[in-house]
Amino acid sequence: MMDELDLLKKDWQKKEVNLPRLSYDEIYNMIWKKSSSVVRWIFYISIIEFLLPHLLYLLPSFRDEMNYDFARQLGINNWIIALTIVQYVVAIYFIFQFYKRYREISVLDDAKKLMKQIFRTRQTVKHYVIFCLGMVLLIFGVFIIGMALDENLAATLNLTTENVDPVQLKWILIGVMTLAGILFTAVLAGIYFLLYGLLTRKLYRNYKELKRMEA
Incomplete structure (x- = not known):
């Protein structure tokens, strides 16, 4: 049995000699190009995400739905405008x-610096996702507070309250809004983790490979 193992090892070593060996620089260049491509896609997706609501507003059906100014009826319009401005700026x-990050990674020629930029990029993506999800929850929270503070929510929303307790209806609507906020945030989180998570996992694999090379 040992003789067979020795023969297999020798045979593999012979084959290994004929396999192409990549140099340190070649491996680094491959990782560098892949990392640069990933960060470029993160940049592109963030732009598309920013522009998409504005492109949807060009559709008449979407614009007509936006004409129903729920925030103004609840008296929270100024809060929503302020949050929207903050959201745009950030x-x-x-x-x-x-x-x-893309420009910095594109001109790097040092493995340690590339590792540092990959780490910083992953952190930036993480903070961006947390901010976006936090803003969604905050906006829903402002709407819920506005609904809770409204003394006659049914009348504000021009809802018929025949055979329905207005107070009970108010809390049902608040419950529906709360559930909608949780579900919407969960769906958005899934989309973020699918898109940005996939890209940051690729960056992390590159980071681990660079760390192994530098060990």
Whole structure:
């Protein structure tokens, strides 16, 4: 049995000699190009995500639905405008950060610096996702607070309350809004983790490979 194992080892060593061996620089260049491509896609997706609501607004059906100003009826319009401005400013900041990370990675020629940029990019994506999901929950929270503070929510929303207790209807609507906020945030989180999570996992694999090379 040992003789057979020795023969197999020798045979494999002979084959290994004929296999192409990649140099350190060749492996680094492969990882560098893959990392640069991943960060470029993160940048592109963040731009598409930012522009998509504005493109949808060009559709008449979507624009007609937006004409129903729920926030103004609840008296929280100024809060929603303020949150929207904050969301725009921070989203543009993150998009700029993704572009900056892409430009920085594109010109690197050092493995340790590339590892550092990969780590920073993954952290930036993580903070961006947390911010976006946090803003969604915050906006839903403002709507829920506005509904809770409204003394006659049914009248504000022009709802018929025949044979229905207005207070009970109010809390049913608040419950529906709360559930909608949780479900919407969960779906959005799934989309984020599917898109950005897939890309950051690729970056993490590159990071681990670089770390192994530098060990």
